[in-house]
Amino acid sequence: MNPGYESSYYVASANGFGSYSRLEGDVTADVCIVGAGYTGLSAALHLAEKGYRVVVLEGQKVGWGASGRNGGQVCPGHNKEHSYLKAKVGKADADALWQMSLDSVQLVKDLVAKHQIQCDLKPGIAYVAARPSDVSWIHDSVNYMQNELKYDAIRHLSTQEVQDLLGTDQYYGGKFWADAAHLHPLNYALGLARAASAAGAVIYEDSKVLDYTTGGEALVRCEKGTVRATYVLLACNGYLDKLEPRIAGKIMPIKSLMLATEPLSEEMCKRINREDIAVADSKFAVNYFRLSADRRLLWGGRETYTGRMPADVGNYVRGTMLQRYPFLKDVKIDYGWGGQLAITLNRQPHFERIKDNLFVAQGYSGHGVALATLGGKLMADAISTSAEKFDVFARFPTPTFPGGTLLRKPGMVAGMLWYALRDSMF
Structure with a gap:
C-alpha cells in the first residue's frame, strides 16, 4: 500500500509511484493546471512537449481520484447517440464530436505506445443488453453507425453470441466495438505523469488549491505556496467542490463502486469472458467488468449518490455480479473500492472557456479514460495552436x-432511485 492512496486492486498492482513534492514557496509558469488526473496530465504533457512552462497542482496524489479507480474502458462514442447530437448542435458539430470520440481512443493508444506505458492495454469492448427488450435499440444503433457514419469497426452481437462469449444466460444481444480497448487505469495515469514530468512539466502533490484570481496574470494559492501563471486549466472533475462556483452546478459528483475477486483459474476466466474483452451492460446503473492481467474479475456495478460509502464495498457490489454469475458465489472478494466521477445533466462533457485565460474540461459521465485524455489535449491546443476543436x-x-449545487443532490438521488427500481424489475 502506497501512503496517500486508498486501498484498491489498482493501487496494489501499480507499477511504482512517482515522487512529487509539495508546493512550498512561490513559483511562476506559463500554465497552471489544477488536478493530476487524465485531463490535467494530458494537458501538462502536450503543453510541456511544446515548450511551455507547466505546473500541475494535485490536492492528493497523481491519479488518486477516478483516474486511478475506474473500470478502465476506452470506448468510442458518447453517452448520447449521433442523431441526438445532430438535433442539438447540427450535423457539422455532431460529426466533429463523433470523430473526436474516435480520435480520443486512438490518442490513448498512441500515448501508451509512444511513452511505453505498461498498463495492460487490451482490445475490445462489448455492450450487451440486460433485458431482451434492449436488443432492438442496441442493434439499431449499430445500423446507424454502419450506414450513416460509415463506421465499420462495430458489429451486432446476437443473443447466442453474447451468451457464448460471456458464459451466462442473463445477457442478451449487443454490439462489439473492435477499436475499443481496456487498461489498468492507475498505471495509465502514473505513466502519463512520468511522461509529462520527463517533458518538463512540474507536478506537485499534496498541494490543494485554496483559491485563485485570474486578472492579467493568474495567481493560484495553496496552503504553503502560490503559482503565478498566464493560464489556468481546471481539471478537477468530480473534486471541483466549491473552487469555481460559476461552473460547479454543471456537474454532480457520484461514486461508482468496484470489486476485484481473488485470482480465478484459466478455465473459469474462459467461461465468463472467453475473448478477454471488457463488457458494459444496458442498465441505467451500468454493470461493467473485465479480467485483470492476473486473472481476477474486476466488476463495477453499484453507485452511491449520497457521498457515503458502504461499510463493505466488495460485498455491496458482489450482489450485482452474482445476479449474472451465480456460480461465483464461493469466490473470495479481495478488494472493494469506489471512485468519484462527475456527471452532467445531459451526460455530455462540459468544456468551457470561463475567461480568456481560464479553461475547464469536466463531466465525462463515465467516458473519462478516452475523453478526459482528449480534453486535456484540446485545452493544450487551445492555448498553443487552435481552439477550434475545444470550441466544438x-x-x-x-x-x-436544477437548484444548482444546493438542490442537485436530492433531485438526482430521487431520479436515480427511480431508475434503480426500474433496473431491479428485470
Missing part, C-alpha cells in the same frame, strides 16, 4: 442542475 465541445449546451 464548448458549443454543446451544458445545462445547470
Whole structure:
C-alpha cells in the first residue's frame, strides 16, 4: 500500500509511484493546471512537449481520484447517440464530436505506445443488453453507425453470441466495438505523469488549491505556496467542490463502486469472458467488468449518490455480479473500492472557456479514460495552436442542475432511485 492512496486492486498492482513534492514557496509558469488526473496530465504533457512552462497542482496524489479507480474502458462514442447530437448542435458539430470520440481512443493508444506505458492495454469492448427488450435499440444503433457514419469497426452481437462469449444466460444481444480497448487505469495515469514530468512539466502533490484570481496574470494559492501563471486549466472533475462556483452546478459528483475477486483459474476466466474483452451492460446503473492481467474479475456495478460509502464495498457490489454469475458465489472478494466521477445533466462533457485565460474540461459521465485524455489535449491546443476543436465541445449546451449545487443532490438521488427500481424489475 502506497501512503496517500486508498486501498484498491489498482493501487496494489501499480507499477511504482512517482515522487512529487509539495508546493512550498512561490513559483511562476506559463500554465497552471489544477488536478493530476487524465485531463490535467494530458494537458501538462502536450503543453510541456511544446515548450511551455507547466505546473500541475494535485490536492492528493497523481491519479488518486477516478483516474486511478475506474473500470478502465476506452470506448468510442458518447453517452448520447449521433442523431441526438445532430438535433442539438447540427450535423457539422455532431460529426466533429463523433470523430473526436474516435480520435480520443486512438490518442490513448498512441500515448501508451509512444511513452511505453505498461498498463495492460487490451482490445475490445462489448455492450450487451440486460433485458431482451434492449436488443432492438442496441442493434439499431449499430445500423446507424454502419450506414450513416460509415463506421465499420462495430458489429451486432446476437443473443447466442453474447451468451457464448460471456458464459451466462442473463445477457442478451449487443454490439462489439473492435477499436475499443481496456487498461489498468492507475498505471495509465502514473505513466502519463512520468511522461509529462520527463517533458518538463512540474507536478506537485499534496498541494490543494485554496483559491485563485485570474486578472492579467493568474495567481493560484495553496496552503504553503502560490503559482503565478498566464493560464489556468481546471481539471478537477468530480473534486471541483466549491473552487469555481460559476461552473460547479454543471456537474454532480457520484461514486461508482468496484470489486476485484481473488485470482480465478484459466478455465473459469474462459467461461465468463472467453475473448478477454471488457463488457458494459444496458442498465441505467451500468454493470461493467473485465479480467485483470492476473486473472481476477474486476466488476463495477453499484453507485452511491449520497457521498457515503458502504461499510463493505466488495460485498455491496458482489450482489450485482452474482445476479449474472451465480456460480461465483464461493469466490473470495479481495478488494472493494469506489471512485468519484462527475456527471452532467445531459451526460455530455462540459468544456468551457470561463475567461480568456481560464479553461475547464469536466463531466465525462463515465467516458473519462478516452475523453478526459482528449480534453486535456484540446485545452493544450487551445492555448498553443487552435481552439477550434475545444470550441466544438464548448458549443454543446451544458445545462445547470436544477437548484444548482444546493438542490442537485436530492433531485438526482430521487431520479436515480427511480431508475434503480426500474433496473431491479428485470
